[in-house]
Amino acid sequence: MQIELDAIDLIKRAGKYIREKIDGSYHVEQKTGKSDLVTEIDQAVEDLLIQGILDRYPNHHIYGEEGRIARPDTLEGTIWFVDPIDGTMNFIRQKRMFAISIAIMIDGELRYGFVYDVMADELFHVIKGHGAYQNGIRLPQIEERSVKEAIICMNATWVTPNRRINTDRLAPLVRHAVGVRAIGAASLELAWTAAGRVDGYITMRNMPWDYAAGQLLIEEVGGRVGTITGESMSFLEQTSVLAGSQTFVKDVLTFVQTQED
Ligand code: 2AM
Ligand code: CA
Helix, strand or coil: CCHHHHHHHHHHHHHHHHHHHHCCCCCCCEEEEEEEEEEEEHHHHHHHHHHHHHHCCCCEEECCCCCCCCCCCCCCEEEEEEEEEECHHHHHHHHCCCCEEEEEEEEEEEEEEEEEEECCCEEEEEEECCCCEEECCCCCCCCCCCCCCCCCCCCCCCCCCCCCCCHHHHHHHHHHHEEECCCCHHHHHHHHHHCCCCCCCEEEEEEEEHHHHHHEEECCCCCCEECCCCCCCCCCCCEEEEECCCCHHHHHHHHHHHHCC
Protein backbone atom coordinates (compact mmCIF):
# COMPACT_ATOMS: atom_id res chain seq x y z
CA MET A 1 0.00 0.00 0.00
CA GLN A 2 1.50 3.35 -1.07
CA ILE A 3 0.40 5.25 2.03
CA GLU A 4 2.19 2.70 4.24
CA LEU A 5 5.41 3.03 2.21
CA ASP A 6 5.17 6.81 2.30
CA ALA A 7 4.66 6.84 6.08
CA ILE A 8 7.61 4.51 6.66
CA ASP A 9 9.84 6.53 4.32
CA LEU A 10 8.98 9.76 6.17
CA ILE A 11 9.45 8.19 9.60
CA LYS A 12 12.85 6.74 8.70
CA ARG A 13 14.01 10.09 7.32
CA ALA A 14 12.78 11.89 10.44
CA GLY A 15 14.53 9.29 12.61
CA LYS A 16 17.83 9.87 10.82
CA TYR A 17 17.45 13.62 11.34
CA ILE A 18 16.86 13.11 15.09
CA ARG A 19 19.91 10.83 15.41
CA GLU A 20 22.04 13.49 13.72
CA LYS A 21 20.78 16.22 16.07
CA ILE A 22 20.55 14.39 19.41
CA ASP A 23 24.07 15.21 20.60
CA GLY A 24 24.01 18.83 19.43
CA SER A 25 22.62 21.80 21.35
CA TYR A 26 19.00 22.83 21.08
CA HIS A 27 16.50 24.97 22.92
CA VAL A 28 14.15 23.32 25.48
CA GLU A 29 10.86 24.86 26.63
CA GLN A 30 8.26 23.85 29.23
CA LYS A 31 4.70 23.48 27.98
CA THR A 32 2.23 22.68 30.82
CA GLY A 33 4.95 22.04 33.44
CA LYS A 34 8.45 20.76 34.15
CA SER A 35 7.64 17.26 32.85
CA ASP A 36 5.91 18.46 29.68
CA LEU A 37 8.69 19.64 27.39
CA VAL A 38 9.26 20.61 23.79
CA THR A 39 12.52 21.24 21.93
CA GLU A 40 13.41 22.78 18.61
CA ILE A 41 13.97 19.25 17.39
CA ASP A 42 10.35 18.18 18.16
CA GLN A 43 9.17 21.19 16.17
CA ALA A 44 11.56 20.67 13.26
CA VAL A 45 10.59 16.99 13.03
CA GLU A 46 6.89 17.81 13.13
CA ASP A 47 7.45 20.36 10.31
CA LEU A 48 9.36 17.76 8.29
CA LEU A 49 6.58 15.19 8.73
CA ILE A 50 3.77 17.65 7.99
CA GLN A 51 5.51 18.86 4.84
CA GLY A 52 6.12 15.28 3.69
CA ILE A 53 2.50 14.28 4.29
CA LEU A 54 0.98 17.34 2.61
CA ASP A 55 3.33 17.12 -0.40
CA ARG A 56 1.94 13.65 -1.09
CA TYR A 57 -1.59 14.05 0.29
CA PRO A 58 -2.69 17.70 0.16
CA ASN A 59 -6.28 16.87 1.22
CA HIS A 60 -5.38 14.94 4.36
CA HIS A 61 -5.69 16.42 7.85
CA ILE A 62 -2.97 16.37 10.48
CA TYR A 63 -3.41 16.24 14.24
CA GLY A 64 0.11 16.98 15.48
CA GLU A 65 1.31 17.31 19.05
CA GLU A 66 3.24 20.53 18.58
CA GLY A 67 0.32 22.23 16.83
CA ARG A 68 2.46 23.43 13.90
CA ILE A 69 -0.66 23.20 11.73
CA ALA A 70 -4.33 23.82 12.65
CA ARG A 71 -5.84 20.70 14.21
CA PRO A 72 -9.06 19.23 12.83
CA ASP A 73 -12.07 19.27 15.17
CA THR A 74 -13.88 16.27 13.69
CA LEU A 75 -12.76 12.80 12.63
CA GLU A 76 -14.03 13.08 9.04
CA GLY A 77 -11.76 12.33 6.08
CA THR A 78 -8.21 11.08 6.49
CA ILE A 79 -6.38 12.20 9.62
CA TRP A 80 -2.74 11.61 10.46
CA PHE A 81 -2.10 11.68 14.23
CA VAL A 82 1.53 12.72 14.55
CA ASP A 83 3.83 12.79 17.55
CA PRO A 84 7.27 13.79 16.24
CA ILE A 85 8.96 12.77 19.50
CA ASP A 86 6.95 10.76 22.01
CA GLY A 87 8.96 10.77 25.22
CA THR A 88 10.62 14.16 24.87
CA MET A 89 12.03 13.92 28.40
CA ASN A 90 13.74 10.65 27.46
CA PHE A 91 15.03 12.25 24.25
CA ILE A 92 16.63 15.07 26.27
CA ARG A 93 17.86 13.17 29.34
CA GLN A 94 18.22 9.49 28.47
CA LYS A 95 18.99 9.99 24.78
CA ARG A 96 17.08 6.81 24.01
CA MET A 97 13.63 5.24 24.55
CA PHE A 98 11.60 7.77 22.59
CA ALA A 99 9.59 7.23 19.43
CA ILE A 100 8.03 8.81 16.41
CA SER A 101 4.36 7.84 16.57
CA ILE A 102 2.00 8.14 13.61
CA ALA A 103 -1.51 6.76 13.14
CA ILE A 104 -3.72 7.16 10.09
CA MET A 105 -7.48 7.24 10.59
CA ILE A 106 -9.93 7.11 7.68
CA ASP A 107 -13.49 8.28 8.39
CA GLY A 108 -13.24 7.58 12.11
CA GLU A 109 -11.51 4.20 11.81
CA LEU A 110 -7.84 3.61 12.71
CA ARG A 111 -6.26 1.93 9.67
CA TYR A 112 -2.47 2.27 9.97
CA GLY A 113 -0.13 2.69 12.92
CA PHE A 114 3.63 3.27 13.19
CA VAL A 115 5.78 3.49 16.30
CA TYR A 116 9.46 3.98 15.54
CA ASP A 117 11.99 3.57 18.35
CA VAL A 118 14.51 5.96 16.86
CA MET A 119 17.72 4.98 18.68
CA ALA A 120 17.01 1.23 18.56
CA ASP A 121 16.04 1.55 14.86
CA GLU A 122 13.02 -0.61 15.66
CA LEU A 123 9.81 -0.03 13.75
CA PHE A 124 6.48 -1.41 14.94
CA HIS A 125 3.80 -1.06 12.32
CA VAL A 126 0.28 -2.27 11.73
CA ILE A 127 -2.24 -2.32 8.93
CA LYS A 128 -5.72 -3.01 10.23
CA GLY A 129 -6.77 -6.53 9.26
CA HIS A 130 -3.33 -7.36 7.81
CA GLY A 131 -1.16 -7.83 10.86
CA ALA A 132 1.16 -6.05 13.26
CA TYR A 133 4.91 -6.17 12.64
CA GLN A 134 8.17 -5.53 14.45
CA ASN A 135 10.87 -4.67 11.90
CA GLY A 136 8.87 -6.54 9.29
CA ILE A 137 8.33 -9.69 11.35
CA ARG A 138 4.72 -10.46 12.16
CA LEU A 139 3.79 -10.30 15.83
CA PRO A 140 1.85 -13.24 17.28
CA GLN A 141 -1.46 -12.84 19.13
CA ILE A 142 -1.13 -11.26 22.57
CA GLU A 143 -0.78 -13.58 25.61
CA GLU A 144 -3.83 -13.58 27.89
CA ARG A 145 -2.52 -12.70 31.35
CA SER A 146 -4.34 -11.59 34.48
CA VAL A 147 -2.97 -8.80 36.72
CA LYS A 148 -1.23 -11.29 39.01
CA GLU A 149 0.71 -12.71 36.02
CA ALA A 150 1.43 -9.33 34.45
CA ILE A 151 4.27 -6.86 34.07
CA ILE A 152 2.48 -3.51 33.95
CA CYS A 153 3.79 -0.33 32.35
CA MET A 154 2.70 2.54 34.55
CA ASN A 155 4.23 5.78 35.77
CA ALA A 156 4.55 6.01 39.59
CA THR A 157 2.71 9.36 39.46
CA TRP A 158 -0.60 7.53 39.35
CA VAL A 159 -0.06 5.66 42.60
CA THR A 160 0.92 8.79 44.50
CA PRO A 161 -1.77 11.34 45.40
CA ASN A 162 -2.93 12.98 42.16
CA ARG A 163 -5.98 14.79 40.92
CA ARG A 164 -7.03 12.27 38.29
CA ILE A 165 -7.59 9.03 40.22
CA ASN A 166 -7.91 7.87 43.80
CA THR A 167 -4.66 6.01 44.55
CA ASP A 168 -6.64 3.31 46.44
CA ARG A 169 -7.78 2.12 43.02
CA LEU A 170 -4.38 1.66 41.39
CA ALA A 171 -2.05 0.84 44.31
CA PRO A 172 -3.45 -2.73 44.71
CA LEU A 173 -2.52 -3.42 41.07
CA VAL A 174 1.10 -2.68 41.84
CA ARG A 175 1.02 -5.07 44.82
CA HIS A 176 -0.56 -7.88 42.80
CA ALA A 177 1.42 -7.57 39.57
CA VAL A 178 4.62 -9.50 38.80
CA GLY A 179 6.33 -6.15 38.22
CA VAL A 180 5.82 -2.56 37.17
CA ARG A 181 7.87 -0.63 34.61
CA ALA A 182 7.80 2.95 33.36
CA ILE A 183 9.37 3.67 29.99
CA GLY A 184 8.19 7.28 29.70
CA ALA A 185 6.94 7.12 26.11
CA ALA A 186 3.31 6.03 25.77
CA SER A 187 3.55 4.86 22.18
CA LEU A 188 6.50 2.58 23.04
CA GLU A 189 4.75 1.23 26.14
CA LEU A 190 1.79 0.30 23.94
CA ALA A 191 4.01 -1.17 21.20
CA TRP A 192 5.85 -3.23 23.82
CA THR A 193 2.50 -4.47 25.11
CA ALA A 194 1.56 -5.53 21.56
CA ALA A 195 4.95 -7.27 21.24
CA GLY A 196 4.52 -9.16 24.55
CA ARG A 197 7.49 -7.54 26.33
CA VAL A 198 5.08 -6.20 28.93
CA ASP A 199 1.45 -7.13 29.51
CA GLY A 200 -0.34 -3.82 29.78
CA TYR A 201 -0.16 -0.05 29.95
CA ILE A 202 -2.08 2.29 32.23
CA THR A 203 -2.02 6.09 32.26
CA MET A 204 -4.40 8.81 33.33
CA ARG A 205 -3.19 11.31 30.75
CA ASN A 206 -2.60 10.72 27.05
CA MET A 207 -3.49 12.56 23.87
CA PRO A 208 -4.58 10.84 20.62
CA TRP A 209 -1.09 11.15 19.06
CA ASP A 210 0.33 9.33 22.12
CA TYR A 211 -1.94 6.26 21.95
CA ALA A 212 -3.58 5.94 18.48
CA ALA A 213 -0.78 3.99 16.73
CA GLY A 214 -0.16 1.80 19.79
CA GLN A 215 -3.87 1.15 20.17
CA LEU A 216 -4.11 -0.28 16.66
CA LEU A 217 -1.00 -2.43 17.22
CA ILE A 218 -2.59 -3.93 20.34
CA GLU A 219 -6.02 -4.42 18.75
CA GLU A 220 -4.48 -6.16 15.74
CA VAL A 221 -2.90 -8.82 17.98
CA GLY A 222 -6.22 -9.40 19.77
CA GLY A 223 -5.84 -7.02 22.71
CA ARG A 224 -8.09 -4.27 24.00
CA VAL A 225 -7.60 -0.52 24.51
CA GLY A 226 -9.98 1.90 26.22
CA THR A 227 -10.22 4.34 29.09
CA ILE A 228 -9.68 3.36 32.73
CA THR A 229 -13.47 3.07 33.06
CA GLY A 230 -13.73 0.80 30.02
CA GLU A 231 -15.04 3.30 27.47
CA SER A 232 -13.77 3.64 23.93
CA MET A 233 -11.51 6.49 22.84
CA SER A 234 -12.80 9.77 21.41
CA PHE A 235 -9.52 10.71 19.64
CA LEU A 236 -10.23 14.40 20.17
CA GLU A 237 -9.20 15.07 23.77
CA GLN A 238 -6.99 14.04 26.66
CA THR A 239 -7.92 10.66 28.14
CA SER A 240 -6.90 7.86 30.46
CA VAL A 241 -5.65 4.69 28.74
CA LEU A 242 -5.99 1.07 29.85
CA ALA A 243 -4.46 -1.39 27.38
CA GLY A 244 -3.51 -5.06 27.26
CA SER A 245 -4.98 -8.46 26.54
CA GLN A 246 -8.73 -8.97 26.98
CA THR A 247 -8.04 -10.78 30.27
CA PHE A 248 -5.73 -8.06 31.58
CA VAL A 249 -8.12 -5.21 30.76
CA LYS A 250 -11.12 -7.01 32.28
CA ASP A 251 -9.11 -7.80 35.39
CA VAL A 252 -7.95 -4.19 35.83
CA LEU A 253 -11.52 -2.94 35.38
CA THR A 254 -12.61 -5.26 38.20
CA PHE A 255 -9.79 -3.97 40.43
CA VAL A 256 -10.70 -0.36 39.72
CA GLN A 257 -14.41 -0.97 40.32
CA THR A 258 -13.84 -3.06 43.47
CA GLN A 259 -11.95 -0.17 44.99
CA GLU A 260 -14.89 2.18 44.43
CA ASP A 261 -16.66 3.31 47.59
P1 2AM B 1 5.42 13.40 25.11
O1 2AM B 1 6.80 13.11 25.55
O2 2AM B 1 5.24 13.33 23.63
O3 2AM B 1 4.89 14.69 25.68
C1 2AM B 1 4.95 9.95 29.65
O4 2AM B 1 5.34 11.22 30.02
C2 2AM B 1 4.07 9.97 28.42
O5 2AM B 1 2.99 10.89 28.58
C3 2AM B 1 4.76 10.38 27.14
O6 2AM B 1 4.23 9.59 26.12
C4 2AM B 1 4.43 11.84 27.01
O7 2AM B 1 4.43 12.25 25.65
C5 2AM B 1 3.03 11.87 27.55
N1 2AM B 1 2.69 13.17 28.13
C6 2AM B 1 3.47 13.98 28.85
N2 2AM B 1 2.79 15.09 29.22
C7 2AM B 1 1.54 14.94 28.73
C8 2AM B 1 0.35 15.74 28.77
N3 2AM B 1 0.32 16.91 29.41
N4 2AM B 1 -0.76 15.28 28.13
C9 2AM B 1 -0.72 14.09 27.49
N5 2AM B 1 0.36 13.30 27.41
C10 2AM B 1 1.48 13.71 28.02
CA1 CA C 1 5.75 14.59 21.76
